[in-house]
Amino acid sequence: MALDKITTVQGTGVYVPGSDVDTDRIIPARFMKCVTFDGLGEYLFYDVRKHEDGSDKEHPLNDPRFKDATILIAGSNFGCGSSREHAPQAIYRYGFRAVIAESFAEIFFGNCVTLGIPCVVATGDDIKVLAAAVEADPTLAVTVDVDQCRVFFGDQSFTVHVPDSARDALISGKWDPIADLLESADEVSDRMQQLGYSA
């Protein structure tokens, strides 16, 4: 199984402020009643984007200037709450290909990497600068360089943190571990027996 090597993500950004944005806010539970992930993108941040009658609230994702954004910029502890992969799936299917935040919830982070969505950690100050730049010019090209652990925009850049294991997985095209896992099938069978799980 050959996967793309994800070394950089280029696009435009949109800033969704707030800390502790949980998975229920990213994708409200009532939209999880589905047997495939297709179509989840349209419900991303639904309750903060829409009034109960379905009309738009004021929200960065409803702002036409940011409609083509592919890089999501967020606050701290982004993606906390549930382990549901519906949240990263909704983010991916909406069109985002990278997330820059002050920090990420652990399970959410892992789920994103497995989908090939780099999540990079920046300081609150750097995020403010980037958010202001994107607000001033929504067409500003933003590059998340996973390999070099830097974010570039306009003539500015800052360092971001990406845990080594996630970085290696993304840039070597091994972000989806299934190929690796399938390799040791025989050993797993032996160990399953030794541990008393299988006869």
Place this chain on the structure above:
Amino acid sequence: MGNGKSLFEKVWDAHAVRELSNGQTQLIIGTHLIHEVTSPQAFGMLRDLGLKVRFPERTFATVDHIVPTDESSEPFSDPLADAMIRELRKNAEDFGITYFDLSTGKQGIVHVVGPEQGITQPGTTIACGDSHTATHGAFGAIAFGIGTTQVRDLLATQTMAMSKLKVRRINVDGQLPPGVYAKDVILHIIAQLGAKGGIGYAYEYGGEVFDNFTMEERMTVCNMSIEGGARAGYVNPDDTTFEYLKGRPYCPGGDAWDAAVEKWRAFASDPDTVYDDVVNIRAEDVAPSVTWGISPDQGFSVTGTIPRPEEGETPAEQESIREALEYMKLEPGSPIKGTKIDVAFIGSCTNGRLSDFREVARFIKGRKVADGVKAIAVPGSQIVAKLCENEGLDQVFRDAGFDWRRAGCSMCLAMNPDKLIGDQLCASSSNRNFKGRQGSPTGRTILMSPLMVAAAAITGEVSDAREVFELTELSSKC
């Protein structure tokens, strides 16, 4: 000194296959639990890749989130829910997986069913596409919540890629005061250590209080490890654990039982284990607890005063208090006691077991739910329902004005017809008070123990169960 290993390390070492190229460990997951919400997409991916389920006998399925608790006949009135249950049935059949369907009498919330069937065992690894999987840690298992892609990995290989966690030992010593329950212990721990405090850790709960806890109490605490940020939480196995498991359908019997107990016991943390962190909590400091905000760590004693944003130590904290109070429509500086409630919910994988209903039933006999409050009691599994009904508890709840429902996740989250409407405020024995969690985008949740929910149901407002049920005298004899 210090050569001892924790249970976490022992179980990890026993299940580690090898180091993967990304530095993570390939870990055998002995038991895989699945439900209707996070599994269908994984089966889809499996089919796309042309793969089979590698050890179908190690995966167990049940249906819980979408099951309506007020109707039993299929098709369900919600076509989406109906599609989900049919999909699970089909996948279980196609791949030869044991499925505790509605017709089996064994269906229920996955974290109630696993222990009840004796599938959950000490020294094992368990995973489920559900963040409350740590519940199973009560048995001395290492249990994680996983994403759908990892569900696929487990189906295909019975292994997953994972980075090792650190271990924080949390000791709770002393005697819990009357009216204080396991739920209060975990709400207290989360309020102390924060909703992010456990990131990167497995929590090992121990000390006098845990030694004396029943398995159901241990499950209540382990269940909410994730609300404290810890991906796994566990209690070392002991005689209480083995006694609970003895004779359960999936546990070894006869001679094999003694051998199993011996093996299980050896997994307990060694006395000279050096932990990555240790936290000590006095049982006497734990009070009947409630949340006041929209994150599980925004909680305190029911005697507390709703914080003012100025009390936040950092601007970010001040902002989150402000945001929480605005959403909860609570008045800063006033007591939380006396806050009017609209709905009372007793159930969920945190507090939907026999002992929860028994305890509440003891006190609500002869009392009535306040006018205007909708109160529902939802057993965590069909077996819990049956055990309660055998003891006549259902009638006690009905007489008090509760709806007695069928097993399911119900009002813990909004995937079935049990939902809040508008900005209704719910006194809830569940585990999450996130915005919109209980089905209405403006619905409000206050987390508390089942007895505190009962007190709120009866008085129509957030109340101190110790006062409502005159607990101090009563419990001094226990």
